[in-house]
Amino acid sequence: MTQEDKILIGKAVAQINKSITNDIRIMEICGTHTYQIARFGIRKLLSPKIHLVSGPGCPVCVTEPGYIDTLIKLLEYEDVVVATFGDLLRVRGSYGSLEEQLAFGKKVITVYSPENVLDIAKKRKNENIVFAAVGFETTAPLYAALIKMTRKERINNLFLLTSIKQMKPVIRFILGKDNVNVDGMLCPGHVAAITGTAPFLPITTDYNIPAVICGFEAMDIIASISILCRQITGEIPVQFMNTYKRCVCDTGNRLALDLINEVFEISDVNWRGIGMIKDSSLILNRNYKEYDALIKFGIKMQSSSNLFPKECECGKVLIGEKTPDMCVNFACKCTPEHPIGPCMISSEGACASYYRYGGYS
Ligand code: SF4
Numbered sequence: 319m320t321q322e323d324k325i326l327i328g329k330a331v332a333q334i335n336k337s338i339t340n341d342i343r344i345m346e347i348c349g350t351h352t353y354q355i356a357r358f359g360i361r362k363l364l365s366p367k368i369h370l371v372s373g374p375g376c377p378v379c380v381t382e383p384g385y386i387d388t389l390i391k392l393l394e395y396e397d398v399v400v401a402t403f404g405d406l407l408r409v410r411g412s413y414g415s416l417e418e419q420l421a422f423g424k425k426v427i428t429v430y431s432p433e434n435v436l437d438i439a440k441k442r443k444n445e446n447i448v449f450a451a452v453g454f455e456t457t458a459p460l461y462a463a464l465i466k467m468t469r470k471e472r473i474n475n476l477f478l479l480t481s482i483k484q485m486k487p488v489i490r491f492i493l494g495k496d497n498v499n500v501d502g503m504l505c506p507g508h509v510a511a512i513t514g515t516a517p518f519l520p521i522t523t524d525y526n527i528p529a530v531i532c533g534f535e536a537m538d539i540i541a542s543i544s545i546l547c548r549q550i551t552g553e554i555p556v557q558f559m560n561t562y563k564r565c566v567c568d569t570g571n572r573l574a575l576d577l578i579n580e581v582f583e584i585s586d587v588n589w590r591g592i593g594m595i596k597d598s599s600l601i602l603n604r605n606y607k608e609y610d611a612l613i614k615f616g617i618k619m620q621s622s623s624n625l626f627p628k629e630c631e632c633g634k635v636l637i638g639e640k641t642p643d644m645c646v647n648f649a650c651k652c653t654p655e656h657p658i659g660p661c662m663i664s665s666e667g668a669c670a671s672y673y674r675y676g677g678y679s
Contacts, residue, residue: 349666
């Protein structure tokens, strides 16, 4: 960050803080914003009357235990290799984590990109590679491109176990609650870069809550918070705004949306800490079902009531009802080295961000 940026941010923060006289709550829906807000120390710059609370946008945190259980069940097949991004390794289901399965000698591989998975499938032709496909609309096009490439290259040993989620239904879930306590929303610029602005418009049109599509630099976040505060205090009318126009256009990324529409269809899915949300998921459609691990192995997604370990407040942290420092375990029994709940495991989890950067007051 340049000296000029720091001066600009200082001026903007002073103006924001001066304008706020009552307590307000702004929710950042996505985990990347949670991380960046903590990393830049933004929470500590703002007036204590401005409460920045996290939402359910950390993909690893909201992955249901039953999904982990299903991956573990698939590992019972001797020829199955589970490929996963690293953050998911330590998340626990009812019977433990993939990391523990690895220690037990099961075949679990950490990958860094979908291309990695394609290479593994080509090299390990006698095994079946199941890729743990979790995420939001940002990663869905990558999974779609992977499956199209799998078909094009006639690879027949690569499958997805999907738990890909969509933002719009979960936003409706949060704002539709009786005791909703959110005055403004920071919306994820990377999701909007794919989807366009449409999924986020109802925040203002249907719920009359200020909303801003926001980028991920400190100045993006401060500028967006400033706009939200001006709307919340009544200085300017409540309206939907996009401060990330350098990356987000109203109609989104046509190529990425075409990929999603070609490969996936909409379905219901369980969110950890929230429960089933209708039409909130993307699953492989009938033209691509042959790549669905559930169909290949003839199993069902496990369901689990074991949502969170005892005394873990992730369920409330994920919907902005509590901040991590309100949990009795935070920074004592629960740390990134010894995490209790998923919000301390993923780097985008609110608890891990708070812990790492001291974002709490
Ligand atoms: Fe759960 Fe740990 Fe966060 Fe508490 S600090 S809510 S135990 S992850």
